[in-house]
Each structure stands twice: as C-alpha cells, then as structure tokens.
Amino acid sequence: MLAKRKLFLYIATSLDGYIATEDDSLEWLFKTEGEGDNGYSEFYNTVDTILIGRRTYDWIIEKEKGNFPYKNKECYIFSRSKSGKNENVEFINQDVVEFTNKIKRLDGGNIWLVGGGNLLHSFIKERLVDEFIITIAPTLLGHGIPLFKKNNFELELKLKNIRKLNQFVELHYEVK
Incomplete structure (x- = not known):
C-alpha cells in the first residue's frame, strides 16, 4: 500500500x-x-495540491493583480458561496474532513494548506494537518x-527540524 x-x-x-495585521x-x-x-522553493517543489480559504484566495488575487501564483498545482478554494472552476482553481463547498481525507488518499505529492486563519483552525481541530512548518x-x-x-483541544507535536534563515527561524513539527 x-x-x-x-x-x-x-x-x-x-x-x-x-499571520497578518487586522487589515490583512x-x-x-x-x-x-x-x-x-x-526555503519557499524547496518546500513548494514537494507540493502538488494546494488548499486555500476563500478570503485568502481573494486577497491573493487582489495583491497579485489577477496573476495567480500557483498555476501548475491542483488548487482547491473552500468557499460557502462560490462553486465551479476557473483555469486555476476549483471552488469547494464540501465538508472539510470528507474532502481532505479523499484527496489525501489519492496518489500525489504533499498537500499545502495556505490559509487563512478560519480554515486553519478547522483543519487543526479535525486533526487533518500532518506537519507544521512555521x-x-x-x-x-x-x-x-x-x-x-x-x-478546546490539545495537539501534541514532535520537533523535526529548526533552521535559521537570516532573521527568520523556521520550526518544523510533525503531529505525534
């Protein structure tokens, strides 16, 4: 298997x-x-699927002036109000757990949860995140x-790596 x-x-x-100021x-x-x-390119090359919340997606489209930065990846946008596809993404309004477990079972590379905060909270609460690189x-x-x-839940992690990137520190954890 x-x-x-x-x-x-x-x-x-x-x-x-x-992760952002109050005005994003x-x-x-x-x-x-x-x-x-x-380390972005190194990580990005391990990913073939990207999950994004609708508010974060709208922010990306606005800031990138319509130039979607993840064109060669399978991209799913979780949205309560929009459905369908465009040339870059598919809008999903399915149950987060059911959809995520389905794509985790498919062949492929890693899956990247881009954000935002509300979607991230749902993924952590449902224990869908396998590794955290912060x-x-x-x-x-x-x-x-x-x-x-x-x-109101606890999630135990195991430290995999620490990396200094000039003024940044990268912490890499996996879920126990």
Whole structure:
C-alpha cells in the first residue's frame, strides 16, 4: 500500500503569533531580512495540491493583480458561496474532513494548506494537518489575525527540524 499523502501547514507568523495585521497587511513580513526565498522553493517543489480559504484566495488575487501564483498545482478554494472552476482553481463547498481525507488518499505529492486563519483552525481541530512548518519573523504586532485561535483541544507535536534563515527561524513539527 502506498504511503498516505501528507498535509502541511507552511506559514509565516510574527513572534507574537499573528499571520497578518487586522487589515490583512503582510508588510511587516516583507521588511524582514531573510535568506534567499527562505526555503519557499524547496518546500513548494514537494507540493502538488494546494488548499486555500476563500478570503485568502481573494486577497491573493487582489495583491497579485489577477496573476495567480500557483498555476501548475491542483488548487482547491473552500468557499460557502462560490462553486465551479476557473483555469486555476476549483471552488469547494464540501465538508472539510470528507474532502481532505479523499484527496489525501489519492496518489500525489504533499498537500499545502495556505490559509487563512478560519480554515486553519478547522483543519487543526479535525486533526487533518500532518506537519507544521512555521517561519517566525522577529516582529511583535500586538494584534491582528492570529495563527492559532483559542480552542478546546490539545495537539501534541514532535520537533523535526529548526533552521535559521537570516532573521527568520523556521520550526518544523510533525503531529505525534
């Protein structure tokens, strides 16, 4: 039997745990001096499927001025209001657990959960994330969109690797 595909959360956060400011800005992240692309290409080449929340997708389309950055990957957008496909993505309004378990059983590479915060919370709560790669920027935002929401469950992780990328630190965990 083939090994099950792994679902990764690969994301950057401020030192105090925010993935964006309250107005969805990432300027604080781009001001931080990294090392090359901070391991992005290395990770991206292991992925063939990408999962994105609708709000994050809309933000990407706006910021990239319609130039979708994940064109050669299978991309699924979780949306309560939109369905169908376009040339780059398929909109999904199915049960998160059912859909994710279905694609994890398919042949292929790793699956990347891009975001956002609400979708991430659902995936963690349902224990769908297999590994976490979290890059920490040396910035304190004080408020914004949290990486992790308050919850009533516990998830134990095992540290796989720590990597320094100039001013960033990358932490890589797998779920126990």
